Amino acid sequence: MNTIVDLRSDTVTRPTPAMRQAMFDAEVGDDVFGDDPTVTALQERIAAMTGKEAALYMPTGTQSNLCGLLAHCQRGDEYIVGQLAHTYRYEGGGAAVLGSIQPQPLLQDAQGRMALADIANAIKPDDAHFARTRLLCLENTWNGHVMPHDYLTAAAALARAQGLAVHLDGARVFNAAVANAGEGGDAVAALRRITDVFDSVSVCFSKGLGAPMGSALCGSKELIARAHRIRKMTGGGLRQAGVVAAAALYALDKHVERLQQDHAMAQRLAAGLQGLPGLSVRSAQTNIVFLDVTEGRGPALLAYLKDAGVLATGMIGLRFVTHLDVDAAGIDRAIAAIRAFAQQP
Numbered sequence: 001m002n003t004i005v006d007l008r009s010d011t012v013t014r015p016t017p018a019m020r021q022a023m024f025d026a027e028v029g030d031d032v033f034g035d036d037p038t039v040t041a042l043q044e045r046i047a048a049m050t051g052k053e054a055a056l057y058m059p060t061g062t063q064s065n066l067c068g069l070l071a072h073c074q075r076g077d078e079y080i081v082g083q084l085a086h087t088y089r090y091e092g093g094g095a096a097v098l099g100s101i102q103p104q105p106l107l108q109d110a111q112g113r114m115a116l117a118d119i120a121n122a123i124k125p126d127d128a129h130f131a132r133t134r135l136l137c138l139e140n141t142w143n144g145h146v147m148p149h150d151y152l153t154a155a156a157a158l159a160r161a162q163g164l165a166v167h168l169d170g171a172r173v174f175n176a177a178v179a180n181a182g183e184g185g186d187a188v189a190a191l192r193r194i195t196d197v198f199d200s201v202s203v204c205f206s207k208g209l210g211a212p213m214g215s216a217l218c219g220s221k222e223l224i225a226r227a228h229r230i231r232k233m234t235g236g237g238l239r240q241a242g243v244v245a246a247a248a249l250y251a252l253d254k255h256v257e258r259l260q261q262d263h264a265m266a267q268r269l270a271a272g273l274q275g276l277p278g279l280s281v282r283s284a285q286t287n288i289v290f291l292d293v294t295e296g297r298g299p300a301l302l303a304y305l306k307d308a309g310v311l312a313t314g315m316i317g318l319r320f321v322t323h324l325d326v327d328a329a330g331i332d333r334a335i336a337a338i339r340a341f342a343q344q345p
């Protein structure tokens, strides 16, 4: 029994025994020669699910986004992106460093949306003064927030009317799809409705889906062929990767619909934290709960929780992420520990 309730991220999950068995049983080959049947099956599967012609398995989401950005943009081109978006803020500036692509970051609202008027104003005219604006990059979910479908379609239409392509950083797009589908709904149809808006989509297998590693970039054959060269250039050519691709295939079969449970656990946590002195739940969307802590007591709460065997992240506001390896008993332990902290004299 795991006695730690680890809510730092949905990346902390361990492969289940059944997932490990699928990995054990995987047929493999050298994927640099295109010989790994499990990688090929995964790429075909995720391309079909996202409604794209092709897909490429990647070690990480950062590499998947990077290969996507570099496949869309040339040196000196520009991409429009949220000020707090992962590709801009949390990927080491890779598009600029390795692709000489200029980011044009824009402010986002509390749900992660850039204003449509700001996007329109940021698209530069064809003039020697300006970088060529080539791409709009959105993220869904963003900090757990599901982007409203009308927003996605309006932003994409605006970008396309000016000749831009549109990329989705969909590290947690399965959470968005499951939330949109609702209880008992068709998550794969909901996924497809989102991905149809985009030219390219990066999805992650190692977050809510619970695989030990891997992401995939999905798009047209032409785009994926360019991304393939860039993946090789950035050191991402893989050999018998079927061992890990098998975990992702297993997750696509067994771990999509169950994301609903993670969302229910986030709601359970948020409900249990209502009305506590000095604490307020700022947001609890899909599988992520943010808790604001007054008077600079965030680090003290974090340390208190750690002593109680409950792990989270953050400073002023704490972040709790639900996943495959946390159940209702774990959530209740987290609630009890946070309540005990709040009610200390």
Ligand SMILES: *Cc1c(COP(=O)(O)O)cnc(C)c1O
Residues within 6 Å of the ligand: 059, 060, 061, 062, 063, 065, 086, 087, 139, 169, 171, 172, 204, 215
């Ligand atoms: C985690 C994450 C990534 C990057 O994935 P890594 O596998 O950690 O490189 C990209 N975008 C978003 C929104 C993420 O949450």
